[in-house]
Amino acid sequence: MKTRMEHDLLGERAVPEDAYYGIHTVRARENFWISGARLADYPDLVLALATIKQAAALANCELGVLDPGKCGAIVQACGEVLDGSLHEHFVVDMMQGGAGTSTNMNANEVIANRALELLGRPRGAYAWLHPNEDVNLSQSTNDVYPCALKLALHAAGLRLLDAFDALRAAIDAKAVEFAAVLKMGRTQLQDAVPMTLGQEFATYSVMLAADRAALLRALDRLCEISLGATAIGTGINSPPGYTRAVRRHLARLTGLPLRTAPDLVAATQDTDAFVELSAALKSCAIKLGKVCNDLRMLSSGPRAGFGEINLPPMQAGSSIMPGKVNPVIPEVVNQVAFEVIGNDLVVTQAAQAGQLQLNAFEPVIAFSLFKSLTHLRAACYTLETRCISGITANPEYLKSVVHGSIGLVTALNPYIGYARASAIAREAQVSGRGIAELVLQKGWLSQAQLDEILRPELLTRPPADLSEAAG
Known part of the structure; x- marks a missing residue:
């Protein structure tokens, strides 16, 4: 393999001649073989880095600290990355020490070497255009990396919202x-009071709607950035006006309502926006997990379980039991929920582990959040298309369960009293007879009164005045 020689403060290293990355990336590849996931596997992050470098070049040129020719080459190189080129050269592992420095330098080197080519110079000829001195001008990893994470997570979050909305629409359709x-x-798995299956599904939609609102709030927090903070928030090595200029250019390039954090020293060390996003994702996972728990239970059987609904059969369920079909879609979504909840613990631990003016553990925060967003999105679409849309009910069986349930006595409690209702419940349990049958036999209510009280519309929502039903 042909190579070129590059040097840094530790000495010289050979870099593959056809690589757009440089010596810092070479060292990072040697140091961090941890997750097997590269920057290129997360294109949102690559695009965010290129957009930031483009905005920085434009701001620096505008402020007179970057040569217009170099600026044009950097902007063009960034544009090629934004068009999908060069992504295969973003090769460092997502899990890395150094608070994201390897990620930032990988981007600086790729953009610098492509810009050098555009200027008619060979890769590695950094005397003409340098990764640190030109591409990283007025920047630090400590403001670039978290800003790139916020832009990338925002993009992934919007895609999750689309999947969330599709899932809720499918659930709403079933509620109707x-x-x-x-x-x-049922409460505590015991018979409670009647309801409709539509109410049960509508509840799922209401729960998910609350999480959607929380996710939107978390995405808005990501629009607060710290570009211009440089190393620790003091703005060292950036020209006057840079913070405003780079935010303006970045907002135009992304179309996002970006705002600069009010205190850049605080913002440099604060990971609260990532914690809030993780919490919102965890809440989404908990609700999805609960929905899937219910779907598995309500469809259990088909003859020895609840058997209230039927999930669409997706695959044979056993290598030994012929005819068995398992609720595989809710099961896989449950597993995604477990993972997201675990990822939230990682984010929490990493966020509290920050020290003094910087949190060095943002790479694991980023990796955890990207996995949660990606897997939740896939889980929502899978649950919608492979499960919810194909669910059917067993209405006659459900009706028979209601009329045979001891829980029906609760509806009669306002008319016959708690003591009588308790006695009837015990008698029905022992005898196997129905609640309405026993009440009628004892003459406590007439058939007409029972028919009125036990109307489905009265059983499943509060009437304006319960006394009217008893006459």
Whole structure:
């Protein structure tokens, strides 16, 4: 393999001649073989880095600290990355020491070497255009890296919202479809009071809507950036006006309502926006997990379980039991939920481990959040298309369960009293007879009264005045 020689403060190293990255990236590849996931595997992050470098070049040129020719080459090189080129040269591992320095330098070197080619110079000829002195001008890893993470996570978050909305639409459709299907509600897995299957599905949508709102708030927090803070927030080595200029250019390039943090020293060490995003994702995962727990239970059987709904069969469920079909889609979504909850613990631990003016553990925060966003999005689409949309109900069975349930006595409690209701419940449990049958036999209510009280619309939502039903 042909190589070129590059040097840094530790000495010289050979770099593959056809590589756009340089010596810092070579060392990072040697140091960090941890996750097997490269920057190139997260194109949102690569695009964010290129956009920031482009905005920085434009701001520096505008302020007179970067030569216009170099600026044009850097901007053009960044544009090629934004168009999808050169991504294969973003090769450092997502898990890395150095607070993201390897990521920032990988971007600086790729952009610098492509810009050198555009200027008619060979790769590695840094005397003409330097990764640190020109591409990284007025910047530090400590403001570039977290800003790139915020832009990339924001893009991934918007895609998750799309998947979330598609899932909620499918659930809403089922809520409408099952609006008149009477069933027995349960608390602590015991018979409670009647409800409709539509109410059960509508509840899932309401829960997810709350999480959607929390996710939107978290994404808005990501629009607060610290570019111009440089090393620790004091703005050292950046020209006057740079913070405003780079934010303006970056906002135009991204189309996002970016705002500069009010205190850049605080912002440089604060990872609160990432913690808030992780918390929102964890809440989404918890709700999705709960929904999938319910779907697995409600569809259990088909004859020895709840058997209230039917999930669409996706694959044979056993290598030994013929005819068995398992709830594989809710199961895989449950597993994504477990992972996201675990990722949140990683983010929490990494966020609190920051020391003094910087948190060195943002790479693991980033890696955890990207996995959570990516896997949650896939889980939402999988649950929507492979499960929710194909669910059917067993309405006659559900109705028979309601009329045979001891829980029905709760609806009669306002009319016959708690003591009588308790006695009827015990008698029904022992005898196997129905609640309504026993009440009628004892003459406590007439058939007409029972028919009125036990109307589905009265059983499943509060009437304006309960006394009216008893006459």
